[in-house]
Every structure is written in C-alpha cells, then in structure tokens.
Amino acid sequence: MFDYKKAEIAAGAFLLLGLAALAYLSVSIGGLEIRPHASYHLLARFSNVGDLKLRAPVKVAGVTIGSVEAIKLVDYFAEVELAVDRRVRLPTDTIASIATAGLLGESHVSLSPGAADQNLAAGERITHTEPALNIADLLSRYAFGNANQAPPKEHP
Amino acid sequence: MQSALGAMSDTAAAPTEITAARLLGAVGRSVFRLLGHAGRLAIFMGATVTRPIHRRFGGWELVSQLSFVGAGSIAVVTLSAVFTGLVLVLQGYGALVRFGSENLVGSLVALSLTRELAPVLTALMVTARAGSAMTATIGNMAVTEQIDALDALAVDPLKYLVLPRLLATAVALPLLAALFSVAGIAAGYLLGVNVLGLDGLAFMSHVRSSVEWKDVWVGLCKALVFGVVIAAIATFRGVQTRGGARGVGHATSRTVVETAVLILCGDYVMTALLF
Numbered sequence: 306m307f308d309y310k311k312a313e314i315a316a317g318a319f320l321l322l323g324l325a326a327l328a329y330l331s332v333s334i335g336g337l338e339i340r341p342h343a344s345y346h347l348l349a350r351f352s353n354v355g356d357l358k359l360r361a362p363v364k365v366a367g368v369t370i371g372s373v374e375a376i377k378l379v380d381y382f383a384e385v386e387l388a389v390d391r392r393v394r395l396p397t398d399t400i401a402s403i404a405t406a407g408l409l410g411e412s413h414v415s416l417s418p419g420a421a422d423q424n425l426a427a428g429e430r431i432t433h434t435e436p437a438l439n440i441a442d443l444l445s446r447y448a449f450g451n452a453n454q455a456p457p458k459e460h461p
Numbered sequence: 462m463q464s465a466l467g468a469m470s471d472t473a474a475a476p477t478e479i480t481a482a483r484l485l486g487a488v489g490r491s492v493f494r495l496l497g498h499a500g501r502l503a504i505f506m507g508a509t510v511t512r513p514i515h516r517r518f519g520g521w522e523l524v525s526q527l528s529f530v531g532a533g534s535i536a537v538v539t540l541s542a543v544f545t546g547l548v549l550v551l552q553g554y555g556a557l558v559r560f561g562s563e564n565l566v567g568s569l570v571a572l573s574l575t576r577e578l579a580p581v582l583t584a585l586m587v588t589a590r591a592g593s594a595m596t597a598t599i600g601n602m603a604v605t606e607q608i609d610a611l612d613a614l615a616v617d618p619l620k621y622l623v624l625p626r627l628l629a630t631a632v633a634l635p636l637l638a639a640l641f642s643v644a645g646i647a648a649g650y651l652l653g654v655n656v657l658g659l660d661g662l663a664f665m666s667h668v669r670s671s672v673e674w675k676d677v678w679v680g681l682c683k684a685l686v687f688g689v690v691i692a693a694i695a696t697f698r699g700v701q702t703r704g705g706a707r708g709v710g711h712a713t714s715r716t717v718v719e720t721a722v723l724i725l726c727g728d729y730v731m732t733a734l735l736f
Contacts, residue, residue: 309521312528319532323636326643327681334571334646334672 343391344371345427349401349414354383355437356412357403363387363414364404365395373414387414387431395431396421402435412437505619505697509627512620522621526629530591531636537586538637539644542574545582546645549573550652554659563657567664568671570649571642575676576736579641580634581728584687587634588720592695595626596716599699600709608700618700627692634688635681642680679735686731687724694720 354376363371371389378384389395398419405412416431425431553566599622602608611618646668653659695716702712 312525315532316524316528319527319535319633320636322535323531323633323640327636327639330575330639330642331674331677334575334642334669334677 344388345391346374347387347389347395347425347427347429347431349385349387349431349434350379351383351385351401351403351434351436353403353436353439354385354412355403355439356405357383357385357414357437358412361411361413363389363416365393365416365418370416385414394424397423397425397429398433399425399431400433400435401431403437405438501701502693502697505623505700506693509619509623509696512617512624522625523628526625527633529594530587530626530629531633534587534590534633534637535640537590538583538641541582541586542579542641542644543648545578545641546570546574546648547652549578549645550649550657554653554657564659564663564667566649566653566659567667571646571668571672572676574642574645575672575680577680577728577732579638579645580680580683580687581724583634583638583641583684584691584724585721587630587637587688588691588695588717588724591630592691592720593713593717595692595695596699596702596713597709599623599696600702600712603700603702604705604708623692623696623700626696627689630688630692631685632688634691635684638680638684639677642677679731682735683728683731686727690723690727691720694723 357373357376359373359376361373362369363373370393371387373385374388375386376383377386387401395416396419398421400417400419402415402417403412404415549570550566553569554563557563557565557569599608602622608618608622611621650661650664653664654661698712698716698719702708704711
C-alpha cells in the first residue's frame, strides 16, 4: 500500500536539500552577513554625491573596507554616514572623495589616509571631502574654452 | 415553421447572429462569473486557513504532500534549471562578447535566475506536475462523492485535504526556487568555463558581486506567493469539480491554465511592488 517510511525520508531529504540550496544562495551568492563585521560610523559632508547609493562600498587603496549607511540632505549639503570596518584605522586628515569604478561603474567613496598622528574615532567627521566628478561638466569645460582655467605656470 | 423553430429556445434562433446586445450580455455575464469565482475562492481559502486555530491538523497528510510536491518535483525543477542556465549563458555570451564584456555573463545568469526565472519557472513546473495532480485527485473524490462521505464521517475535508496541500506547496516552492537558481548558475558555470572558455573565478566573482540579498529574498517571496496560488486554485477547482470523468479532466486543465496566467500576472505585480 502506501510506503510511510519512504515518504517521510523523501520529505525530510527534500527539506534539507532545499534549505541547503537556500543557505548557499543567500550567504555565498547573495552576500547575507550572518555575523556582520564590527564597524564604526564616520560622517562626511559633500557638496555633490553624484550617483552614490546606499550600501555603496567605501574603499581605501581600492580595497573595500566599509559601506555607505545613510545619505541625508543637511543645509543643502549631502551628509553621508559611512560604516567602516573596526580593524581599519584612519588618521584625522583623511580625504574622502567620490570615485567611479570605470566609466560606467558604480559610484563609491574612496578614502585617502593622510599622515596625521591622531586617528578618527567613532562618530567623528571627515573634514576634507571632494565632490563627485561630473563627466559632462568636464567635457564641456574642455570643449568650450578655458575661461576658468588657472593662468599658466611661469618657468624660471 | 419559423415560429416553431424560434419558440424552441432563445439561443437556438440564428445562433451565428452576433448582436451588440448579445455581446454586451456575454461580457457582463463573464464579469459577474469572474467576481463570483474570486469570491468563492476567497471564502474557500479563508475557511481553510482559519482551521488550525480550532484544532491541530494531521501531520501525516502534510508529510505525504511535502514528499509529493517537494521531493517529487526535484527532478523536473533541476532539469529545467540546468537547461535554462545553459541557454542563458549561451545567448548572453553571444551578446556580450561583442563588447568584450563576456565575463558579465555570470551576473546576467545569476540575476535573471534569482530575480525572475527561478520563481516563475519553478511555479510553472510545479503547477504542471503537482497542481494538476491535486485537482485530479480531489476532483475525482468530488465526483465520486468521497468528499461528501468525509463530511458524513465528521472529517473536515478542508482540514484533511486542502490545508496539508496548501502548507506543503507554500513551504516547498521557495526551497525549489532556491534549488532552481543554484542548479541554473552551476550549469551556466560549467558551460561557460568548459565550453566557452570563460574564467571560472571571474564568473563566480561577478555572480557574487551582482546578486544582493534583496534579489534572493524577493525571489523567495514571489515563490511563496506562487505556491499559495497554486495550491489554492488547484484544490478549489478540485473541490468544485462536477460532471464525472470529463469534469475532472476539464477542471485539471483549467487549473493549470488559470494558475499559469495568475503566476505571470502576479510576477509583474510583485516585481513592480518590490523592486
């Protein structure tokens, strides 16, 4: 008649297989963090964040060490909150800029550490920031003349 | 002669004559029929899901349904996934190699699968296999009056027949969709690396970087909703079957068609809402 044992084993095996596939899909491929790395938050104020999105990577020397947690408008400036891995120490004169990975790539925050003795603590602000580059702006400045260019350097 | 013919029945008189009034009447009747159908389905589902609140439900039926819907569908889901992944890589490679971005095919395959194709195709396969079987089984019981017999024995047919199927399908579908995604990506990986000469590590690194948790999660939500839709329509059509063997066949084909259409429409709605 009906094989009770076989059905139970089949159902159990299916559940295990399905959950394993689910786990692999989520953690390995989807990047779900089971134990998020300890991180501390820093603030940075930009005049233009361009295409920067939430959860965009924060990189030092091209290596991802954090992500963008929040982007808010404060006093007509973009106030960005960065979550940086606790193991990375950044000096107080770090420069934050918004770079693009390749011509069509995503915007990310690039940090260039300075040479100061003190390090930034959690919740502190990165004071020197550079806004996002606008490619169209650059092209028009190049194409339509040098009205705003600095005077040429004088050779001795 | 004319009047006798006309007096036989309204619709028998000049049956090919299409008048505006007839068309309007037909449209109106279908709208009302659809509304009535949707209402009956809603009441049916509402009655079913409120069951556990009264008493505990039989575990054995659930296990057997899980084994049938879940474990039984693994083969067809894996097979569909493998060939879907292969086709995606093949077509994607052909399109992307022109821009020198053939390594992006990993992202293409992974995103298409996890976001859209895995939930939808899994649901369609499960409908074809398990949905039709549910309708046929329950429909057969309906036309041979076995459901009335259950009622007479004070066994609640909703609790005994419908609820286990509903729960089993709702649980099985997200897991099957996850399986579909993994199998499709794996098959695409094997084809890309061994036949098309892509770099395996680049492929997987593109897959990992482009798929976010949100893509996976939304795909699973879709699969869950589709699972509920499949079980709801399949069991409802089964219970509503009338008319002997022919009625069972009719109900089964209607189940598959209605479920498939609802899945595709629901996919659009959920994509628009959740992405």
